[in-house]
Amino acid sequence: MALITSKEYLESVKKLKPRVYVGGKWITGLLDNPVTKSMVMANAAIYDLAQMPEHQGVMVAKSHLTGEPINRNLNVATNIHDLDMRQEMALLTSQTVGTCNYRCVGCDALNALASTTWEMDQALGTKYNERFKNWLKMAQSKDLAVSGAITDAKGDRRKRPTQQDEQDVYLHLVEKRDDGIVVRGYKVSQSGAIGAHETLVLPGGGLKDDEGAFALSFAVPNGSPGLTYICQYNAYSAEREYFGDEIEEIGNPIYGQRETSTMVFDNVFIPWERVFMCGETKYAGRLVTRFAKAHRMNCGGACKVGFADVIIGGTMLAAEYIGVEKVPHIQEKIIDMVRLSETSHACAIAAAMRGREEPKGSGVFLPDDLFGNAAKLNIAHGFWEIIKNAGDIGGGLVVTMPRLKDLKDPEVGPTLKKVFGAAAPAEKRLKVAKFLQHWAAGLHGAGTWHGAGAPQTQRFMFTVLTDFDKKKKMAKKLMGMEEDEAPKAAAKK
C-alpha cells in the first residue's frame, strides 16, 4: 500500500487526535471543524492527484530505498528529472487546491535530511542516515502525510538562543536518555501540521559551537502527548465558521486559506530511532540551507506560480464579466501577471536543471542555489504585483461585495441582481469577485513574502553566491580599463 487514496487518508485522519486549539475551542475531530477540515481536504486532494493516470508522471516516483512506487511528496531526488518533477508537483498541487500542498515542507525537509545525515555519518561515524532511511521507508510504505517544522519563535532577535529570557522560543533539548531525548519549545507558522501523520523537525538556522542544545532534528507523530497545536485565527477563519456548510460563500470553498499553527512541545519524548541530529551544531546551518534551497525552488518558483495561474484565470473572467477583456491596458496588466509568474517558474526549472549531487557521494540531488533564490525573490515581489492587478481589474467589488446568498434574499436580491448584472449575471460576477478577494485581500501576499524565508534571506544568499569581482573584471576588460594595483596605502597602515 505504498500509494493510498484520499479516502484512506481521510479514514486515517479520523483516528488522528492531535491536541488542537482553534479560535477559543479545542478540536475533537479534524473533520468536524470547518477550518481544520479545509486543511485536511486539501491534503486529501493531493492524495487524489497521485491516483490520476494523467498526473502520475509528476506525482509518483520510484523509491530509491525500495524501488516501489511512492508519492513524490516522500521522494528523495536522486537525479535532475526528480528535481524537475518535484517543482512540477508544486505547480500542479497549487493549481489544484489554490492553497498549500501541506506535504511540501516535509518533502523538502526529508531531502535536506537525506543529504545531511549522510554527510554527518561519513564525517562523524554516527548512525543518523541509517535511522533516517528506516524512518523514510516506514513513511513511504504507509504513504504518510509529513509536514516540516523549521521556524523557531526566536524571541528577542538581538540575542542568541542561549541568551533568551524565555528558553522555549528556540526548540531545545531537555534531557538525553538511553532510550531517546526529551525536547521542549515552540515552532511557529507550521503549515498543515495538524493534518499530517508526522512532522519532521529541523533546527531554525545556523548555530554556534555552544548552541548544541538547539541542534535538533527528529520525526514526531502528530498525536504525541506533550505536543499541542495552536492554530492561526483570522477573519477568514471566522468567515468559514460563520458560513458552516454554506462553503459556496467562501473564496476558496473547499480548501480555504493556508492553515498554520504554532507547535508547542512540552517535554515531548522522541526515541533515538526518530532522532536525526542531536548536538551537531556544525551541520545545523548546512541542513537548513539545503532545506531552503529546495524549498525556494518549489515554494517560490512553482507553488506560487500555480497560485498565479488561478489568479490570472479569475482576473480574466472578472474582465469578461464586465466586458473589458479587450481593453488594451487590461490586456497589458494580464500579460504583466503572466510575465511575473512565468519568470519565477523559469527560475525554478533552471534551478532543477542545474541541480547537482550534494554532497558528492550522497546520491541526493539538490537544486541550484542561485536560481532557487532568484525564483523566490522574484515571486516575493511579483506576487504583490499580481494580486494588485487582480484587485485592479477585479474592481472595488472585490472588497465591497455583499454575500452571495444576498442575491437570493426576497427583499434585496432582485435589486442586487440589477446592481451587479453586467456582461454576465450578478451571480457570476460576485462569485469571481469573492474568489479574487480570497487572493487580493487574503493571507497569501504576506504568506508568499515570508514563506521559504523573507526576501532579505534571498538577498543575503545573492551576496554569498554571486561573484561580483568577476563581474567587475568583465566590465573593466570590455572598457579596456587596467586592473587596479593592490591597495598599498591600506597595506602600509
Place this chain on the structure above:
Amino acid sequence: MEVIEVKTGKSGRGIYTGLEGTFASIVECCLRKKALPGFHENGLIANAKLKDRTLTLTLSGKLTGAKLKQMMEIAMPNIGAYPDKGDNASFFIGVKSEK
C-alpha cells in the same frame, strides 16, 4: 521495526508495528505523562505498570471490551504504531477497564 501486541478486555487483540522506540514512547506517555496518545482528558489512566516488555494499563471509568479496543485503535497510530498482522510481537500492552 517493533511489533507490539495489544490485548484489550478479555478477548480483544491487535498487532501494531512501529519504528524501534515506539514501545518506549508509549511507556513514556502512559507512565510518565499519565496520558494515552490521542486522548487529552486528565485522569484517563488509572494505573500503568511496566514489567519487562509488558505494559499493563488500567483505564478509568466503566469501559467495555469493544470500547477499549476502539480507544487503542486510536491511541496507537497517534504515536506512530500502525495496524499489522502476525504473531511475532516482542512488546505487549494489556488494557483493562477500572470497573
